[in-house]
Amino acid sequence: MKSKKIYLVRHGQTDYNLKGIVQGSGIDSSLNERGREQSRQFFDAYKDVPFDKVYTSKLKRTTESVEGFINLGIPHEMLSGLNEINWGTREGQVITPEEDAYYHWVIREWQNGNTTLPIEGGESPQDVYDRQKLAVEHIMSHEDEENILICMHGRAMRVLLCQxxxxxxxxxxxxxxxxxxxxxxxxxxxxxxxxxxxxxNHLVPSEIGNKR
Structure with missing residues (x-):
């Protein structure tokens, strides 16, 4: 298989990120103004890279984050395998102290090796890993694509990097x-x-957004 460079990015900021509201594969939010500025800054920094293909999840915050490259006419494909983890009953909810305690308990369980544990009503990391595997195989099967841009989501990105x-x-x-x-x-x-x-480094310091 030929060598490749993969530019893997997380989507820009949304109001859900800004307000500390849980969003996952069931929340199809758009970028806010800061997120759009982050998108512009990333495009300005990497617009001269000769990308062969842009891959995103099927959630619009990822497509909006790399819209500048898509508008250049670079081929674009959306893959559901790149969608964020499904956070189940927590999606769209403000993170209360009780919800935050549950979230951190689940994260500790995952860190302790219980990666088949799904969050209530949602997915486990292993579920995400399994659906990502087909997406990764699809992306890597195109030997003519040497420079690839992939935009996805925080937790899903962590799973993909492990994979x-x-x-x-x-x-x-x-x-x-x-x-x-x-x-x-x-x-x-x-x-x-x-x-x-x-x-x-392509973002000004004030533009570095939510890390959850």
Whole structure:
């Protein structure tokens, strides 16, 4: 298999991020003004990269985040496998102290290796890993695509990085992220390496957004 460069980014800020409201695969929110500015800044920094393809999830906040590249005429494909984790009954809810305690309990369970535990009414990290596998195989099957831009979501990005870098899934929280951050991955033909880790140098400091 040929070598590739994959520019993996999280979507820009939404009002849900700003207000601390849970959004997952069931919340199809748009970027807010800060998110749109983050999108513009990322485009300005990377518009000269000769991308062969843009991949996003099927949620519009990812497409809006890389709209500048799509408008250049770069082929674009939406894959449901790249959607955010389904946060179940918590989606669309303000994070109360009780909800925050439950969220952190679930995260600790995942960190302790119980990655098949779904959040109430939603998905587990293993569920996300399994549906992502088909998306990753699809993306990697196109040998003519050497420079790839992928825009997705925070928790789903952590799962994907574990998958391609062969990390145990319970280590996913080692991969920090913020709105419109970049992970630059190099695929050698047989393995992935990370060239840039949670890179936000294309954003001014005040634009670095919500990390959940």
């Amino acid at each position: 391609v870098l062969n990390y145990p899934l319970h280590c996913m929280d080692e991969f920090e992220h913020s709105n419109l951050c970049l992970y630059l991955l190099n695929f050698t033909g047989s393995m992935f390496t990370v060239e840039r880790f949670n890179d936000t």
